[in-house]
Every structure is written in structure tokens, then in C-alpha cells.
């Protein structure tokens with residue numbers, strides 16, 4: 001069997017096993033092990049490759065970024081930073097049509113600048129924003145839809161676990177990826193806000209149960225001082241972490257450590273944490289870190305198996321021979337990613353697709369930072385699409401409300417999925433949106 | 444790659460899988476202990492990096508060896524916590540098929556999970572087999588990171604931790620498979 | 635015709651000369667005589683830039699058979715190739731690449747323990763190579779050694795010792811990390827060499843280039859898995875040996891030829907190139923603690939002929955007419 005055949009079959013087998021529910025990392029490890037064994041005809045080579053990757057794949061100081069940003073994310077969730085941001089946005093935007101929806105998007109954008117996981121956003125805002133929207137006569141489908149849609153901001157606006165993963169697989173600067181995600185994140189948030197206003201104006205029943213929202217009562221308004229106090233922690237965190245990163249004071253890893261320390265101070269100052277809950281947050285952090293890291297180890301094994309098979313070389317040559325231009329390649333690539341996003345989770349998509357596609361993107365001379373932003377947005381569409389849409393699942397399980405079915409949430413999310421797709425196209429055809437904030441080298 | 448943000452989500456009445464449950468021989472106590480060590484290590488990492496940042500940016504006295512220690516630490520942390528991550532059902536997997544089976548034919552879900560867990564055990568066994576020699580070699584040549592004369596830290600402790608972690612994960616995989624099978628048998632096969 | 639399948643790999647990408655020359659010189663030149671002979675054909679799989687083996691794990695990857703041959707950077711595998719790192723413990727030697735490569739390669743033959751490092755690690759060294767003279771790239775100007783105080787400087791492997799007692803702190807790194815390290819503030823500069831710095835675009839983030847002339851350094855070798863090499867037909871082995879020898883020469887010549895031109899190119903791109911005064915250079919060399927002695931004693935303690943290697947290296951340099959700024963064998 002030729003090495004190329006081995007690699008192709010392994011790809012197919014991998015998709016089937018992942019879909020069937022085998023642990024993704026285990027799938028990558030086993031398939032690669034068997035692949036190397038077949039390619040090299042020597043079981044000890046395959047075993048050694050596994051052991052070496054276990055030792056060296058994540059042995060990098062850059063990798064410290066994972067536990068630290070995850071920890072920050074959990075701490076700010078406990079500190080009610082998301083809830084506060086929502087209350088502030090709610091008050092500021094109360095006069096707009098669809099104001100609560102826009103407030104959800106805006107506060108999600110703020111929360112996203114602190115947390116790196118979309119499902120954290122989905123869970124927090126299901127608890128915070130959905131009840132408020134229902135109270136003010138919003139359509140339940142719209143309420144959950146806007147939470148799902150804006151949860152993707154969590155991994156587009158930095159920090160972002162997906163970008164960290166991409167940075168590792170593509171050997172790109174995590175700091176640059178973070179910077180590149182800022183404007184696209186804001187553009188997406190803006191697109192959502194405009195979309196919500198349009199929906200509320202043109203099809204009011206898609207937003208409000210009775211086609212009309214309940215008026216906010218001014219007596220409930222919070223004094224300006226309270227508003228400022230509520231927003232202060234977010235501002236401090238964003239300035240310290242993203243500001244420090246952007247100004248070159250510290251690396252992504254260090255930004256994570258600084259962020260975690262500040263978040264800890266905020267949580268303690270607000271008396272939201274006792275020893276027990278602190279311990280469970282730390283344990284939780286460890287578990288997320290390990291599942292990401294172990295995925296990266298196994299993805300490295302898989303990448304090495306592919307390198308050994310010559311498959312990426314082969315694909316690059318064929319893509320070039322086919323005369324497929326960069327645009328054609330991008331269209332196929334994005335379509336593939338979105339299709340995979342319907343059935344498997346975000347990280348698995350990156351792990352499977354990137355080792356094959358990056359050499360081609362490189363061959364076309366594409367900017368790999370921009371390519372990363374496009375990839376992350378395309379992958380995140382998968383969080384919202386049925387049948388496997390993680391953000392939607394998280395909302396459903398957080399909601400605990402039998403009147404709102406999974407199908408309702410998917411339907412409510414659809415307008416936002418479409419808006420996201422439009423923004424994706426914009427990002428593809430206007431790379432400057434992603435690259436504008438990147439400083440010219442030497443600057 | 445996503446953590447469950449709802450640690451207090453309610454459990455279904457009848458167990459559908461083997462996670463977050465006492466394992467035969469109380470093995471979860473060991474995985475939890477290893478996990479706790481990893482957790483403390485994360486905190487130490489945060490303190491170390493903050494010390495370096497503060498030292499460098501405020502006092503002009505950066506700490507030597509931070510990059511090396513962070514890169515060793517991350518490997519140590521991951522392998523210390525791997526078994527517990529698995530035991531608590533946090534290792535990433537797709538639920539589409541399994542969830543359907545759990546509803547329609549629970550015993551088939553049990554059997555499938557047992558197969559998957561055994562596959563995981565096999566993977567761990569392979570790594571364990573091949574990682575043994577590098578540990579011995581690492582001790583023999585007194586492998587270090589850093590540079591002789593400047594800063595050095597030995598590598599073997601992390602190699603050893605890796606082996607311990609993989610062994611614990613191997614055992615956890617086997618025990619989970621065992622529990623899957625036991626659950627399938629307790630249901631009784633449908634006619 | 636017999637087809638031999640070989641995988642060539644390197645931790646560094648092909649923007650760096652030693653990888654580029656494997657790809658563009660070594661492989662085609664090996665293929666040519668074999669094609670003319672008509673008996674053997676090699677089917678190559680190439681994996682550069684750490685896609686198959688990472689910097690620091692190159693020797694393990696090749697000896698495990700994950701790759702068959704490639705470049706082993708001994709500088710990043712000092713625990714496995716301690717004696718090969720002698721030049722990094724005796725800086726300020728000579729900028730002549732041929733001299734350093736020649737002296738170290740000779741010692742690998744004359745001092746058995748040193749040459750055996752390769753076979754012990756399951757490898758055959760085909761061509762030991764040295765890099766062009768090291769200088770310092772920083773994001774702040776350097777006029778004297780004192781300017782280093784309180785700074786973080788990225789330095790590869792044992793080169794961390796070159797800023798000891800200057801008040802600067804070393805950060806570990808390699809050519810794949812320098813750019814990002816400096817840009818993101820992990821360090822304020824890097825000790826490296828012109829041909830590598832150009833590939834890594836270091837001058838864009840550290841535009842102050844101070845020519846310290848730490849000297850040329852022996853950094854690694856083109857190496858092959860020993861059992862794979864032993865199994866090659868004798869005539870193929872011969873081709874490998876011959877092309878490797880020529881690869882080594884071409885690599886040295888290409889660097890020597892390119893180094894000054896690349897420094898000029900960096901200057902054209904906005905970098906500020908200056909030369910450290912001879913007096914400051916001597917001061918720098920004498921500021922350092924006796925790093926070579928410390929290293930040699932460490933090796934002696936581990937049962938290796940550290941003193942012999944150090945003395946052999948210093949004598950070799952002097953014999954070749956070099957004038958080291960400090961005799962590390964003395965102190």
C-alpha cells in the first residue's frame with residue numbers, strides 16, 4: 001500500500017471514529033500509530049514517534065498560555081463580570097429597538113475580551129440575558145439565538161483557545177493572532193447589532209412575542225457611579241492583558257498569568273470565592289488544559305505521520321497541477337470546514353484539516369495570520385449549526401427549560417449564523433480587516 | 444477543548460457512562476491526588492511568571508530559567524492531570540452517536556464505550572512501552588535544560604511524571620471499560 | 635533498479651542555509667550519480683521546519699528511524715553531544731568558519747570519546763559544520779559591555795554563558811523563536827550569526843547590530859541513522875560520503891560569502907550596524923567567568939575528557955593561526 005493510500009484511508013477512518021464517539025485524541029493517536037507502522041513497516045518506529053511527541057509536542061513556554069487564560073476565564077465568570085457588563089449595556093441601550101439583544105451582543109464582546117472559550121460565554125449569558133429578554137417580551141427563540149450567535153465572539157475576540165490551537169498548528173505567533181482577531185470580532189458584533197435592529201424594525205415578531213417590546217421603567221435605572229464600578233473590572237482586565245500584549249510588555253503566556261492574577265484579585269475583592277470553590281475552579285482549569293494539551297500532543301503525532309507519508313507534499317503538487325487559484329482553494333477549504341463543523345467539534349476540525357491545508361495555503365503565499373482568522377470564524381460557524389452545535393447544546397443544558405427545544409434554539413440561531421457567514425465572506429475578501437492592527441515589523 | 448462551565452449540572456437518574464464515579468479499588472483517589480498536584484503546579488506557574496514579569500518590568504531583575512521551567516512544567520502538569528481528566532469525562536469526544544444509542548439501545552452504548560476505552564488503554568500502553576527507554580537514558584546522561592555553567596534543570600523528573608501519568612491513565616481506561624461492561628451486563632441483553 | 639525510500643528532515647525550515655543546502659544541493663547531487671549508475675534510485679520524502687522532528691529532538695528522531703537523515707543541531711542537544719559544544723564554551727576564538735569546523739572535525743577523529751557520541755546515539759555523522767561568527771542583535775544600542783545591564787538576551791544553548799557577569803540575563807531560544815521572543819518582550823535581543831539572523835528576520839525587531847565577533851561556532855552535523863546507513867549498498871554509501879564532504883565545504887563557503895553581504899542588506903533595511911571596539915571586546919571576554927574551565931570540569935566529573943577537548947580546541951585554533959581574545963584553557 002502506498003503511503004498516500006495509507007494517509008487517505010486514515011483520514012476516512014478518523015472521521016468515522018470521531019463521529020462514533022471515540023475520544024478525539026485517542027483517535028488521532030491510534031490512527032497515526034497504525035499509519036506510521038504501515039508506512040515504515042516497523043512498529044517500534046511508530047511507538048517511538050508517539051513517545052517522543054508526548055515529550056516534546058507541548059514542551060514550550062508558549063504553551064503556558066493555555067492554563068492561564070482558561071483560569072482567567074473561569075475566575076471572571078465567577079466574579080459576575082459578564083453579568084455586570086450586561087447590566088451596564090442594558091441600561092445604555094434600553095431605548096434602541098432590540099436593545100436587550102444588542103446589549104447581549106455588546107456585553108458578550110466585552111466578556112469575550114477576557115475569556116477564551118465560547119461556551120463559557122454561552123453559559124454565562126444564557127443565565128444572565130435570556131431571563132431578562134423573556135421578562136421584557138422578547139421572543140424566546142430570538143433570546144436564545146442572540147446568546148448563541150454572540151457566544152462565538154468568545155473565541156474570535158482575543159484571548160481565544162481556538163487561536164492558540166491554530167497558532168500551534170500553524171507555527172504562528174499567538175500574540176499576532178490575538179491582535180488580528182480584534183477588528184473582525186468587533187465587525188461581527190457590529191453586524192449582529194445592525195442585524196438585530198433590522199429584524200426588530202422589519203420583522204418585529206421575530207424579535208418580540210407581540211411584535212412590541214415592553215418599555216423599561218426608568219425607576220430601575222442604576223446611578224452612573226454604580227455603572228462605572230460594574231464596568232471597572234472588565235476595563236482593568238482588558239487594558240492590562242490586551243494592552244500589555246499589544247504594547248509588547250509581555251507575551252501571550254505572560255498576559256495569561258497577569259490576567260489570572262488580576263482576575264483572582266477581583267474575585268477575592270468581591271468575596272465571590274471561598275477555598276472550596278477556588279479549588280474547584282483550579283481543578284476545572286486543569287481539566288480543560290489537559291484536554292486541549294493532550295489533543296495537541298496527538299495532533300502533533302498525526303502531523304508527523306502525515307509528514308512521513310508525503311501526503312501534504314502530494315496535495316500541494318496536485319492543487320498546483322489542477323490550476324486551482326488561491327480563491328478556488330479558499331472556497332473549497334471554507335466549505336470543507338463548515339461541512340465538518342456540522343458533525344464534529346471545533347478543535348477536531350483544526351487538528352484534522354490544518355496539517356493538510358496549511359502547506360497549500362503557504363504555497364499560495366497566503367498570510368497565515370489572516371488565514372487563521374478566516375479559519376477560526378469558519379470553524380466557529382460549526383458551533384451554531386445542527387446537528388452538532390456545541391454552543392446551542394450548552395445553552396440548552398444551561399437553560400433547563402423544557403418549553404424551548406433544541407430545534408427552537410437552532411432556528412433562533414439561524415439569522416445569526418447567516419450574518420456570521422456574511423462576515424466570513426467579508427473577511428476573506430478584505431484581508432485588511434484582520435491585518436490592520438498588526439504592527440509593521442520593526443515599528 | 445471545552446470545559447463544562449456547569450460543574451453542578453444535574454445527573455440523569457440511571458448512570459449512562461462510567462465518568463465521575465468511584466472506580467474499582469477506589470482508584471479515583473489516586474487520580475485525584477495526581478490531579479491536585481498538577482493544580483498546585485498551575486498556581487506555581489502563575490506565580491513564577493508574574494514574578495518574572497514584575498521583576499523585569501518594574502525592578503529590572505528578570506528571573507533566569509523561566510522559559511525552561513515553564514516548558515518543563517507544562518508537560519508535567521498535563522500528564523499529572525490526564526487520568527483525572529479522563530475519569531471525569533472531560534476528554535473531548537463527540538456525543539452524537541453515543542447520545543442516540545444511550546436513548547435507544549443503552550447496552551450498545553455501554554459496549555461501544557468499553558471498546559473505546561480499551562482503545563485508549565492500548566494507546567497508553569504503546570506510549571508507555573516506548574517512553575521507558577528515554578527515561579532511563581535521561582537519567583543515565585543526566586539530561587538537562589539550560590546550559591552548563593549558567594542555569595540547568597534536570598529533565599528526568601518530568602520524564603518520570605510522564606510515565607506515572609500515562610500509567611495512571613492506562614489503568615483508568617481499563618477500569619472505565621470494566622465499568623462499562625458491568626453496566627451493560629446489569630441491564631441484561633434485550634431479546 | 636532498486637528503489638530506496640529515505641526521509642530527510644530538519645528542525646529548522648529551509649530559509650536557513652544548512653537545510654536549504656540539503657534540499658537543493660545534497661539530495662540532487664546524491665541522485666545524479668545514482669541515476670547515471672542506473673542501479674539505485676532514492677525516493678525522498680522531505681520534512682523540514684520541525685514537521686517531523688523538532689529542534690532538540692533531531693538526533694532521537696533520526697536514531698529512532700522516524701527520519702533517516704537530517705541535520706542534528708548539537709548545540710541544542712548538549713546533554714547528548716557535550717564535547718561537540720566545545721566552541722560555545724570558548725567564544726572569542728576566530729571568525730574563520732573553516733578553521734573551527736576543521737579543528738572540531740579533527741578532534742572527532744583524534745579523540746575517540748568525542749567521535750563515539752554519534753555512534754552511541756545511533757547515528758553516522760556525514761558532515762560536521764560550523765556557523766559564521768556570532769554577533770549581537772538588540773533593540774537598544776550597545777557601545778560597551780555595561781549597556782547590557784538588566785537586559786534579557788536570548789541565547790542559543792550554551793551561548794547563555796556569553797553574557798554571564800555582564801548584568802544581563804539569558805533566555806533560552808533558537809532561530810525559530812528569536813523574532814517572536816524579541817517582538818513580544820521575552821527578551822531585548824539575541825546572540826546569533828548573520829546568515830541565521832537574516833533567515834529569521836531578527837533585524838526587524840532588533841535593529842541594533844553590534845559586531846562583537848564571538849567567533850565561528852561548531853553547531854551540528856548532517857547525520858544519518860546508523861543502521862540505515864550501514865544497510866545502504868557500498869556504492870551508495872560512497873556517494874553519500876562524497877556528496878556530504880562537498881556539502882560541508884559548500885556550506886562553509888556559502889556562509890563566508892554571504893555573511894557580510896547580509897549584514898549590509900540588514901543595514902539597507904534600516905538596521906544600525908556597528909562594530910564593538912577591540913578594547914571593549916577584550917573587556918567583554920575577560921568579564922566572563924572561566925566558563926570553559928567550569929564546563930571541562932563538569933565533563934571530567936561525568937567521566938569525559940573535557941580537559942583534553944578544551945586544550946585540543948584552543949591549540950587547534952592557535953595552530954591554525956587564530957588569535958583568541960582569551961585563552962580558555964588557562965582560565
Ligand code: NA
Nearest residue numbers: 112154157159
Ligand atoms: Na475571547
Ligand code: NA
Nearest residue numbers: 341382385388
Ligand atoms: Na455544528
